[in-house]
Amino acid sequence: MERRTRILITVVIVLILLGYLVYSTVGGSFLYYRTVSEVKMDESLHGKPVRVIGKVVKDSFEEKESGYRFKISDGKEEILVLYKGILPSTFKEDAEVIAEGIYERGVGIRAKNLLARCPSKYITK
Amino acid sequence: MERKAQILSGVTFIAMLLAIYMVFIYAPIERKMGILQKIFYFHVSTAWIPYLAFLVVFLCSIVFLWRRDKRWDTIAFCSAEIGLVIDTLVLITGSIWAKPAWGVWWTWEPRLTTSLIMWLLYAGYLLLRRSVEEAMRRARFAAVYGIAAFISVPISFMSIRWWRTIHPVVIKPTGIELEPPMITALIVCLVAFTLFYFCLLQQRYRLKKIKDEIEDIKSELGG
Numbered sequence: 001m002e003r004r005t006r007i008l009i010t011v012v013i014v015l016i017l018l019g020y021l022v023y024s025t026v027g028g029s030f031l032y033y034r035t036v037s038e039v040k041m042d043e044s045l046h047g048k049p050v051r052v053i054g055k056v057v058k059d060s061f062e063e064k065e066s067g068y069r070f071k072i073s074d075g076k077e078e079i080l081v082l083y084k085g086i087l088p089s090t091f092k093e094d095a096e097v098i099a100e101g102i103y104e105r106g107v108g109i110r111a112k113n114l115l116a117r118c119p120s121k122y123i124t125k
Numbered sequence: 126m127e128r129k130a131q132i133l134s135g136v137t138f139i140a141m142l143l144a145i146y147m148v149f150i151y152a153p154i155e156r157k158m159g160i161l162q163k164i165f166y167f168h169v170s171t172a173w174i175p176y177l178a179f180l181v182v183f184l185c186s187i188v189f190l191w192r193r194d195k196r197w198d199t200i201a202f203c204s205a206e207i208g209l210v211i212d213t214l215v216l217i218t219g220s221i222w223a224k225p226a227w228g229v230w231w232t233w234e235p236r237l238t239t240s241l242i243m244w245l246l247y248a249g250y251l252l253l254r255r256s257v258e259e260a261m262r263r264a265r266f267a268a269v270y271g272i273a274a275f276i277s278v279p280i281s282f283m284s285i286r287w288w289r290t291i292h293p294v295v296i297k298p299t300g301i302e303l304e305p306p307m308i309t310a311l312i313v314c315l316v317a318f319t320l321f322y323f324c325l326l327q328q329r330y331r332l333k334k335i336k337d338e339i340e341d342i343k344s345e346l347g348g
Contacts, residue, residue, distance in 0.1 A: 003256060003257060003258065006256040007253060007256045007257065007266070010249060010252045010253055010256055011249070011253070014245060014246065014249040014252075017245055018242055018245065018246070021238055021241065021242055021245075031288075031289055032233075032234045032235055032288065032289045032290055032291065033289055033291075086228070087228075088226075088227065088228030089225055089228075090157065090158075090226070098291060113228070113229060113232075114228060115227045115228050115229055115232060115291060116226065116227055116228055117227070117291050118157070118158065118226050118227070118293060119157070119293070121302040121303075122155045122158075122162055122165070122295075122302070122303055122304070122307060123155065123156045123157070123304070124153040124154065124155065124156060124304055124307075
């Protein structure tokens, strides 16, 4: 009986953790990130946390007292990103980034995190 | 048998030295990420080992249920243990690389999440084994679990191909997007770590068998 209880507890704990992980990743949607166009088209995302991918638009980068401001684009649509943290080392114009934060109507993405997506192609000097 | 183990250890040792040479001296420096990209070789070649190790668990579990020979259960156990230790290294090297490359230590994206689930499932496998005392019962339970848990392996492997992720896909059906000397270095690393896995598996199996024999003698003596 005791052994069985221990097995049961182990299995239940593992299942709960798995369930939580699966839910927190794919829960709601299967999407890790959305494109700028997808975010702009979806009214239901206003005020919600989102992850948006896009390339940093040329000449859009500004550093202000309130933080960094720049636009990201998917080639069709652009969106403003407001960010206060540390920029990833690979951050530059035209680099692909993922902004994590709240989508504010009329403003853009108030990003809590900014991730850089590196190319999967490795080139030498 | 002893002789074979010594040869395998020796070959593994030489392969590891060669791998270090290939990564740090032979392979060129990457343009964008510089010296940081070196971790790629270790990360990818260690990352393939848990997949291999858990495949061995899966196959040995099937053979055990079919033949009911305890040796297969022992191999499955040893392979799961090594796979989990190396998987821990994969998560650590991945995290070390993610910080400079992406800007975060961890993000809940599909490859990272499915890999953590895989890690948890095999940690669960070892926990399950500890919670059953009678040997044949334990082997039976572990075999069923070892077969079921394997589902996490193809999911983790395919995650970056099925879903939107931040994790790069370097090895594609269209080929590897690396320059030839980088491919050579990667292949040497893959071979070295694969040899390392078999080397550990052999040593662990030998130790486990000795331990089981001692346990048997103990119980025969009424211990």
